[in-house]
Amino acid sequence: MLQRIITFFERYSFGVCTYLGEKFKISQTKIRLFFIYSSFLAVGFPLIFYFFAAFVLDIRSYVKKIRIQFWDI
Structure with missing residues (x-):
């Protein structure tokens, strides 16, 4: 299960x-x-950082895909 x-x-x-x-x-x-x-000690602040970093990484990979598709034309 674990x-x-x-x-x-x-x-x-x-x-x-x-x-x-x-x-x-x-x-x-x-x-x-x-x-x-650290999320236990700082009452969830690292989770906010984690989700913000996930959002930035997702946007970054999306921009890279668009940039590659644009130059393939």
């Missing part, structure tokens, strides 16, 4: 922890734990 929950969140997550892990060369697990622990 493995199914972990697989669900890894499959449908926004990729923020993956992006930060690759950018700073830190384990994704450590970044996820940081977000979880």
Whole structure:
């Protein structure tokens, strides 16, 4: 049961922890734990940052796709 929950969140997550892990060369697990622990301590502020970063990464990938399609014409 626990493995199914972990697989669900890894499959449908926004990729923020993956992006930060690759950018700073830190384990994704450590970044996820940081977000979880800090959200308990800071009463949800890191979750706001996480969703904002997910929104920015989504917009960024969308703009890259449009830019590539524009230059293919």
